[in-house]
Amino acid sequence: MSKIVVRGGSKLSGKVKVSGAKNAVLPVIAASILGSTGESVIHEAPPLDDVMTISEVMRALGVRLDYSGETIRINAEHISCCDAPYDAVRKMRASFLVMGPLLTRCGEARIPLPGGCAIGTRPIDQHLKGFEAMGAEISLGQGFIEAKVEGRLRGAKIYLDVPSVGATENIMMAAALAEGTTIIENAAREPEIVDLANYLNAMGGKVRGAGTGVIRIQGVACMQGAVHTVIPDRVEAGTYMIAAAITGGEVYVEGAIEDHLKPVISKLQEMGVTIEPDENGIHVSVNRPLVGVDVKTLPHPGFPTDMQAQMMALLLVSEGTSIVTETVFENRFMHVDELRNLNAQIKVEGRSAIISGRSKLKGGKVCATDLRAGAAMILAGLAADGETEVSGVHHIDRGYVGIAEKLARLGATIYRLNEQPEAKPKQVAKAQEEEASEFPILPIQTGFARA
Numbered sequence: 001m002s003k004i005v006v007r008g009g010s011k012l013s014g015k016v017k018v019s020g021a022k023n024a025v026l027p028v029i030a031a032s033i034l035g036s037t038g039e040s041v042i043h044e045a046p047p048l049d050d051v052m053t054i055s056e057v058m059r060a061l062g063v064r065l066d067y068s069g070e071t072i073r074i075n076a077e078h079i080s081c082c083d084a085p086y087d088a089v090r091k092m093r094a095s096f097l098v099m100g101p102l103l104t105r106c107g108e109a110r111i112p113l114p115g116g117c118a119i120g121t122r123p124i125d126q127h128l129k130g131f132e133a134m135g136a137e138i139s140l141g142q143g144f145i146e147a148k149v150e151g152r153l154r155g156a157k158i159y160l161d162v163p164s165v166g167a168t169e170n171i172m173m174a175a176a177l178a179e180g181t182t183i184i185e186n187a188a189r190e191p192e193i194v195d196l197a198n199y200l201n202a203m204g205g206k207v208r209g210a211g212t213g214v215i216r217i218q219g220v221a222c223m224q225g226a227v228h229t230v231i232p233d234r235v236e237a238g239t240y241m242i243a244a245a246i247t248g249g250e251v252y253v254e255g256a257i258e259d260h261l262k263p264v265i266s267k268l269q270e271m272g273v274t275i276e277p278d279e280n281g282i283h284v285s286v287n288r289p290l291v292g293v294d295v296k297t298l299p300h301p302g303f304p305t306d307m308q309a310q311m312m313a314l315l316l317v318s319e320g321t322s323i324v325t326e327t328v329f330e331n332r333f334m335h336v337d338e339l340r341n342l343n344a345q346i347k348v349e350g351r352s353a354i355i356s357g358r359s360k361l362k363g364g365k366v367c368a369t370d371l372r373a374g375a376a377m378i379l380a381g382l383a384a385d386g387e388t389e390v391s392g393v394h395h396i397d398r399g400y401v402g403i404a405e406k407l408a409r410l411g412a413t414i415y416r417l418n419e420q421p422e423a424k425p426k427q428v429a430k431a432q433e434e435e436a437s438e439f440p441i442l443p444i445q446t447g448f449a450r451a
């Protein structure tokens, strides 16, 4: 089992480059199923475990994917199967994003139920409601969801009960090849939705309104492969901004987009962090004691739930009491117990966590209970006295490219320990091997090895 070991106390300084966004590249890869001619070329694809998992699903459907550096070439001219493999879908919820494109391209799809996961139950009712409104027949059985349609899906007006990111994406993709126009109301407005719409339009789709609460998709008869560059990962960027703040350091986060990070920037400024964005990134520095703030997670443009755990780590070392309220997922406080193992003073009352500032964090053994919890453990470790050992690194590998390596380059005392080599796809294994040697001079990870 791999571990990341952090010794607290170093002020971070220098420049860190943000990788392509996990939550943008996954729907973009799934959307490639819509291209019945030509090849897609996806640039800035982060070499992450989740990208490998969705690639596994795509290959099982007959799609060809070739990697070179951080570029993926995808050819979906021949779809040979509409059945997604159980193991890959169970491993990662976002695999369910192949449902919409498969159904609309082939008239049928059979996908294992993605199930719940640690942070909440995460139902898919809004995805299915959308497909049904477009004329699909949905049946559930033996752990699978089957969707079928005679002829093409038909455009429909769909009001989402919650502005679900995944449902908005799945319905957008299904609607791209439907007959007529689909209107999604109460749509999610995340930057990743805009990125997907841009890709769909480059493929010949007709999507308007992405980034607002109402998205209109005029169906087209066919789509083709396209060239696309994935947006930078705003959650990774926010994590490095907090790493700078928690160590009282000074870091330039290259690739961070101010517009995507407004709710995070606003809270950091309220705390006293100096934020200076320019056209290529964001400079973060701290020159006064930080003060606690209250944070409530909400769909975009509210404060992102994917930054809640990292923000909690920062609030622990700030002055005063802060309240963090999680409204998006019902069980996203598992990091609280782990932070307590580092001497954090946090009380949970329902959906709120009350954080006592100026906690004297002490290094210890903690577990990454999910992806962002893992990031929070590393951040807390950077500020703690002594050594912090983070296990459950496979969660972190889902969403951060070379986190130990990037932090080491900023001056953190951190390294990755691969106690027993895990059986990994070779591209990811290589990327993680580069991170595994003891710090601090490590080669910058350049992406997927040639397949």
Ligand SMILES: CC(=O)N[C@H]1[C@@H](OP(=O)(O)OP(=O)(O)OC[C@H]2O[C@@H](n3ccc(=O)[nH]c3=O)[C@H](O)[C@@H]2O)O[C@H](CO)[C@@H](O)[C@@H]1O
Binding pocket: 022, 023, 024, 026, 093, 094, 120, 121, 122, 123, 124, 125, 126, 127, 128, 162, 163, 164, 165, 166, 167, 188, 192, 299, 305, 306, 328, 329, 330
């Ligand atoms: C791969 C990806 O992009 N993952 C992101 C995506 O997940 P994901 O797309 O799964 O998240 P959703 O936006 O769908 O979920 C938001 C809320 O809606 C509820 N819901 C969702 C679908 C549905 O059919 N019914 C329903 O009730 C969920 O239980 C949750 O409470 O958005 C989340 C919210 O910003 C992020 O934390 C995840 O990192």
Ligand SMILES: C=C(OP(=O)(O)O)C(=O)O
Binding pocket: 023, 093, 094, 119, 306, 371, 372, 399
């Ligand atoms: C919850 C997350 O991802 P996923 O939806 O893939 O589980 C995340 O990125 O923090």
